[in-house]
Amino acid sequence: MDLTQISDTLQRDAVWVVFLNVLLQQLGLPVPAVPTLLLAGSLAAGGGDAGRMLAAAVLASVIADWVWYLAGRGFGYRVLSGLCKLSINPGSCVSDTEARFVKWGVWSLVVAKFVPGFSTVAPPIAGSLRMPLPGFLAAAAIGAALWAGSAIGTGWVLRAEVHAAIAAMSEHGGRVVGALTLALAVWIGWKLWQKYRFERLAAIPAITPDELLDALASERPPRLVDLRGPVMIASTAPVDGAVVATLDTLSEVATDWPRQAPVVTLCACPQDATAISAAHQLTRMGFRSARPLRGGYEAWLAMTKGDAGA
Template identity: 50%
Template sequence: MSLFETTEVLVFFNVLLQQLGAPVPAVPTMILSASLSAQWSGIFLLAVVATSASLIADWAWYIAGRYYGYRVLSVLCKLSINPESCVSQTESRFRVWGPWSLVVAKFIPGFSTVAPPIAGAVKMSILSFTIASALGAFLWAMAALLAGWLFKDQVNAIYAALQDNLFIVGVVAALICAFWLMWKLARRDAFQARLKLPKMPAAEVLALVKAGQSNLRLVDLRPAMVQEAEPLAG
């Protein structure tokens, strides 16, 4: 099968993998697929396919957040390039925007993956979650698909040029990604170096608490929404 015969399948699995957290961009695939479509019905079908794939991934993350709470978000943020600010930024966006955060989440890199589990952790209703998530996914997909449709001649010309110079393009893209990753990792290491403080093992803290140490004070520095969802006694 050629790309012309499998655009719907390609878009479905590309969007599904991206929304599950895999580092595979879906927007270029949707733009290219739209440029190959001959009719508006094909654009609408691709939008429905992309929305369906996104919803499947979002439901999976929602259920994980519903049953495992903020532990899911902690795991996701550990994979983030900026784990120190991941939880607080996600919590603040969800608190300010509410259900609308799920609509705009698809347009914010990284946030589209962490928003569904936080919706599950705060026990957002499945109906409200599905409506907001589907609307956001459809608008996000249509934006990319319309761009590919409106600029199909330019997209096809760029695609042909890339095929003719695939090796050079690959080398340049790899260098750009490598420099970007090195810059982000350097910023991350610098930030972590400033945060280094003496640490006490959890087992030792628990032993002091059980011993009734009167001068021991525990301060919960987790975001407010995390504290409300998973309160800690004392």
């Protein structure tokens, strides 16, 4: 594994290599940027070189964030759902991402670069919420500067160690590749195990849109629980007659509900993950009939439009 050519390329075109690497990573491609930033920092001849690299990294990151912001502003919550469908474990992606953004607010854009997987999905949430563009760009630039600056600065301070590591990797390339492959395999195995656990959890009877229509027209209509979260509700509309809740607040919201009354949960996440988790939680609380709506919010929209057309 000879890294000499990579070092030579960085020495000649460091600014452009950093710019393209960061841009591709922040657009969502699986191209790690931190190793490049560390190596670039270690090769900087002085503060001027490091400053140009930092400016290139910040510019590339802000451009990518701006693209995702516009996508979120134009297409709303569908962008986040689409990104989460690419995840190995899409079941928790939407709810986890949205919870972080709601909890941290504008600061989520500052810390997003330090949270794996969050840096790509935070900007479209900001766009779907119509966050003012100047504030968004400022927060995105601050976050990018902290993230890229820490990597470039670390590379410059530890330049002797970085160069020694490069030499060791070049000499023992096969072992390094083997160790990295093993680490990647362990990580993928853990994610697949989480997915397997969720699929077992998902083995709960669901209610179809047609069954829900009939149930709502009956003498004992079910309670509807909308688990989409404030980001989704803000970018679309509330579900008529539904109680808004999260997994954390559900037990408090449903505390006084009669346990024999039917409950239907719905969300807007891949595989109806949050709705399934909520139905299990209600079942543990003693509810005799708690079922997720198959197809979630999209099924609800199709159902209500079809009902209105009839």
